[in-house]
Amino acid sequence: LTNVPMSEVWIVSMLVLILAVNLPLCLWSGQLGAQRGVYVFYRLRGKTVDPDFGSKPFSKFLLILTASIAVGVVGAIIFSYA
Numbered sequence: 001l002t003n004v005p006m007s008e009v010w011i012v013s014m015l016v017l018i019l020a021v022n023l024p025l026c027l028w029s030g031q032l033g034a035q036r037g038v039y040v041f042y043r044l045r046g047k048t049v050d051p052d053f054g055s056k057p058f059s060k061f062l063l064i065l066t067a068s069i070a071v072g073v074v075g076a077i078i079f080s081y082a
């Protein structure tokens with residue numbers, strides 16, 4: 001580790017933070033968009049849609065999303081003082 005320049009370490013850590021925060025948000029928005037697209041497709045075809053369509057809880061995903069936002073905030077605070 002002593003042969004690795006500090007700037008390389010900062011670049012890699014920033015990339016990891018970007019992936020840790022942005023990837024869950026992108027996945028969540030993709031899931032919501034796909035749900036809405038399927039809902040609109042069913043409505044256009046004239047099929048009946050369950051009133052609870054798309055209202056399932058995202059229990060595990062919300063936990064991952066919360067953790068990723070927390071990591072992003074902590075990373076932003078650490079980088080602001082570094």
